[in-house]
Each structure stands twice: as C-alpha cells, then as structure tokens.
Amino acid sequence: xxxxxxxxxxxxxxxxxLPMLLGPWELAMFGQxxxxxxxxxxxxxxxxxxxxxSFGQALFFGAGAYAMSLTxxxxxPGIPDSPWLGLLLAVVAGAVFxxxxxxxxxxxxxxxxxxxxxxxxAAAVIAERVTTNxxxxxxxxxxxxxxxxxxxxxxxxxxxxxxxxLVLGFALLAFLFLLAVERSPYGTVxxxxxxxxxxxxxxxxxxxxxxxxxxxxxxxxxGLAGGLFATQFxxxxxxxxxxxxxxxxxxxxxxxxxxxxxxxxxGAIIVKYMESYLSETIGNYWLLVTGxxxxxxxxxxxxxxxxxxxxxxxxxxLRRD
Amino acid sequence: xxEIKALRSGYARGADVLKGIDLKVSAGERLAxxxxxxxxxxLLAKTLIGxxxxxxxxxxxxxxxxxxxxxxxxxxxxxxxxxxxxxxxGDFTILENLRMGVxxxxxxxxxxxxxxxxxxPILRERHAQRAGTLSGGxxxxxxxxxxxxxxxxxxxxxxxxxGIQPNIVHEIAEKLAAISATEGLTVIVIEQNFEMVEILxxxxxxxxxxxxxxxxxxxxxxxxxxxxTQNMGL
Numbered sequence: 001x002x003x004x005x006x007x008x009x010x011x012x013x014x015x016x017x018l019p020m021l022l023g024p025w026e027l028a029m030f031g032q033x034x035x036x037x038x039x040x041x042x043x044x045x046x047x048x049x050x051x052x053x054s055f056g057q058a059l060f061f062g063a064g065a066y067a068m069s070l071t072x073x074x075x076x077p078g079i080p081d082s083p084w085l086g087l088l089l090a091v092v093a094g095a096v097f098x099x100x101x102x103x104x105x106x107x108x109x110x111x112x113x114x115x116x117x118x119x120x121x122a123a124a125v126i127a128e129r130v131t132t133n134x135x136x137x138x139x140x141x142x143x144x145x146x147x148x149x150x151x152x153x154x155x156x157x158x159x160x161x162x163x164x165x166l167v168l169g170f171a172l173l174a175f176l177f178l179l180a181v182e183r184s185p186y187g188t189v190x191x192x193x194x195x196x197x198x199x200x201x202x203x204x205x206x207x208x209x210x211x212x213x214x215x216x217x218x219x220x221x222x223g224l225a226g227g228l229f230a231t232q233f234x235x236x237x238x239x240x241x242x243x244x245x246x247x248x249x250x251x252x253x254x255x256x257x258x259x260x261x262x263x264x265x266x267g268a269i270i271v272k273y274m275e276s277y278l279s280e281t282i283g284n285y286w287l288l289v290t291g292x293x294x295x296x297x298x299x300x301x302x303x304x305x306x307x308x309x310x311x312x313x314x315x316x317x318l319r320r321d
Numbered sequence: 322x323x324e325i326k327a328l329r330s331g332y333a334r335g336a337d338v339l340k341g342i343d344l345k346v347s348a349g350e351r352l353a354x355x356x357x358x359x360x361x362x363x364l365l366a367k368t369l370i371g372x373x374x375x376x377x378x379x380x381x382x383x384x385x386x387x388x389x390x391x392x393x394x395x396x397x398x399x400x401x402x403x404x405x406x407x408x409x410x411g412d413f414t415i416l417e418n419l420r421m422g423v424x425x426x427x428x429x430x431x432x433x434x435x436x437x438x439x440x441x442p443i444l445r446e447r448h449a450q451r452a453g454t455l456s457g458g459x460x461x462x463x464x465x466x467x468x469x470x471x472x473x474x475x476x477x478x479x480x481x482x483x484g485i486q487p488n489i490v491h492e493i494a495e496k497l498a499a500i501s502a503t504e505g506l507t508v509i510v511i512e513q514n515f516e517m518v519e520i521l522x523x524x525x526x527x528x529x530x531x532x533x534x535x536x537x538x539x540x541x542x543x544x545x546x547x548x549x550t551q552n553m554g555l
Binding site for chain 2: 185
C-alpha cells in the first residue's frame, strides 16, 4: 500500500467512526453534508475528467429529488409508492436528464467550452421555473412529507444513526463507482477529450457519444444525491433544481479540487460546514466571506485546496506491461 | 488503395485551398507529398482523415468512398494519422498514449504491444513515464507507435521530421520503411525535408498552390536534386 492512499483511507475511516463521536443532531447534519459531497463528486467527474463545466448540475440533482418524492408519495400513476424504487428512479431520472441534455448539446454541431456552460445555466433556470409553476409537483412550495427509506430491523433512514450510515454507504459507493470509471479505459478517453477533441476524433472515437455517456453517468450520481436529499430532508422544492444550488455545487468542487473526486467531496463538506458556522457567528456577512474565499481559492489554487492531498497513485495496469 | 479525384477543400466555405487534387496510391506503396509552407499539405492530410470536409471531389479507400465521412469512421476503416507537432497526450503515460490507439477501435486490444516495443524499444523502457517529458524524437516515435498499434492499412504522417535532429530522422525513416515493407503498410508522408523522404518514400508528389504539379520516383530526385527545387518552386 502506498502512502498516497492514506489520506483517502483516513477520510473514510473518520466518517465511519463519526457515529461514535457525534450526537443525533450533529450526525443528521453530517449525513446531509455527505449528500452534498456526492453532488460535488458528480460534477468533479465531468469537470475534472471530461473538461465539461456544468453550471446546471442541480438540474440532475433536482430531477433525482423530484423522482424520489413523486414515487415514494405514490404520485406517479402505475408505479408503486416504494421509497427504494424511488431512489432507483432518482438515479435513472438524473442519468436520463444528463443523457438527454448531453445528446441535445453534443450531437449535430456539438457545443464546446463556454457554450456548454451557458446552456446548462439556461436549462437549470428553465427547470426551476417549470417546477415553480407546475402545481401537480407542488409548485413553489414543493412536496412535503417525503417518506424515509425503510431499513431492516424496523428502522428507517429518519433515524439519525441509521440514516447517516445509509448515506455514508451510498457516498462510498458513488466514490468507488466514479473512481472505477475514471480509471477504466473510458476514463482515459474522457481525459483525452478534455485535452483535445479533434485529436481524439482522429484516433477513431465518436466524441459526442462519449461525452453524452459522461453526462449521463454524472447525472445519475447527482440524481442519487438528489434522491437521498429528498428522503433525508423529507421535502423537495424548486430550490433544489435551480441556479443557486448549481452554483454551490460548482463552488464545492472548485474549492476542494475539481480533478480529484474525494477532494470535491471533502470540499463540499468543508464549505457547507463553514457556511453554517459563519452564518451563526457573523450573520448575513457569511455570504460575503464565502464569496471572497471562493475567489481567493480559484485565483491562488486553481486545482483546489485538497486536490494534491487526495490524488491517488496511478492504477497498477498503467505502471507495468 | 487510395484514390483521390478532383479533390477541393478549404478552411472556410467558398475559399478552397486545394483546387482539384488527383492522386493514386497503391497498396503497400510509400508516397511523399512535398511542398512549401502554405501550399495546402496539412489541409490535404486533414481532409483525407475527415477532420475537414471536402467541398468537391472524391476520396476512395480500397474502392469505398470516404470523402466527407467523420474522422472516427475513417480512422476505423484503417487510416491512421500522425499529426504535425506529434500531438501526443503529454499528461498521460506512454502506455496510456498507446492505449488511446486501440480503445476506440472495435475488436482491437493491446495484443500488438510487444511488437510495438520491439520496433521502438525506448517506449518499453519508459512505458510508465509521462509522455510530456520525452524528447522530440521520442515523442515522434510514440505518435507513430500510437498510430501503428491500431493496425492501420494506411499511415499518414504530417511533417514527422519537424524539430527532430537529423540522426533521429534517419532512424525513424528507416524504421518506417522496414515496417511498411514487412507489414505491407501503405504510407503517405507529408514533408518539406528531403532527408526523411529519400529514405522512406518510393515516389514523391509535389503540391503547389493547391494542385499536384509533378510526380517523380525518389531515386530520380536523389540523382537529380535540382528537380526538387524546380518542383517546389524554390
């Protein structure tokens, strides 16, 4: 085992022992931070690997949150009101939204760089407007009383201890999944696309398809985070699908480190925790401090604060014949 | 193997730089296309591999029309391209760069890796090294190896001698000529540097103002070097 694995293992070990150290309230709050961490990883995957800066990541998060809420509240005709099915559909909804937006943007002429970001902003704004005005899905007020996920032994995810462990399990699963994709040949191609699309095309790759797949994977993971959010917060509203949350996800990934999954994950936890701490200590000025800190980090540490710390060694297959 | 008829192409619509290229290349042949800067050599390469759509004319590979097909489809039909300036992935290891030559090709794996390492032993020695840290000559070998690992039928090289010291140019040219002879690989090399052409190519076509203005066996150009300057308009 190499020393460079230690920070990564330490993060998961600390998160695993937190239930022994924190009270129920703090544990519930930390569980929610982990959900934001999953959303940050979903963005770090397409941004850091594929060079696709999505300004509308909350669109996939929100799609997952609404899919979870509508399913588990029995509001989708012909679909059983199972929270676990809801979570599965949250992943599917995020992936489908990601895939469809990717297909619309990348097939045909194909949008690149800033244009991709601009369109994702517009999509997030449109989605927020649509959910605000769509009464069936709760309109401006959203949907309340989203049921928790039932767990073995008569428990459910509303229990702080069980809920935390459930979210932690999904966070680890999302991390391992995205890491495996990153380190597969597909991940290598994605990084190649980030370097130079035309070069990749002349090597036999149909670039739009690879990018659509990346957006679908990212959307699916963001959808999972959205589904967990809906069940842990027991509600969903248009705020989870719009520009404000999209910007926050972008900040988390940028501060932590967009090219390293765990850096983005921990970045989300730190920024969100600091927000909470600052809003209690300096009131409304917290937003100003957060904004200045974000600008400082982006200017001084373009790779994020934690990227180097959590960067993992190369896969073994790339270190030998 | 490759037949080009009345090919017209340009970087902008209505502004053709190539004004009717006619060229035939036989299977296993090694052809050089020589010309001064700005005559359309790189444009011709990019049009052949599908990065730029021709505005008129025909390109046929083994009798099948490929003009206007997207780059990934032409690549998968067996046309490999080594671009000007190498364009390897500097942040990737050498092994990752080589993998990029096969991942996009259905049914191909890394079976040819040992053969590639035999042809270019320096790549075996440094397989885990970041490609951006290689010298210019080593990068060129990597770019050629990345193209060859995908088992192409036609290898298209754009100015492979650019920025490389003469002894390495000789070495690469000799190696490519040997690979072409043993594998039956068709090679088109776009060059300004006759040092590479005289070793690698059997025939030379001259490109001037978007047209093929002359052709000659390489042996004749070696015997009568003044023909090179005449044909290149120097």
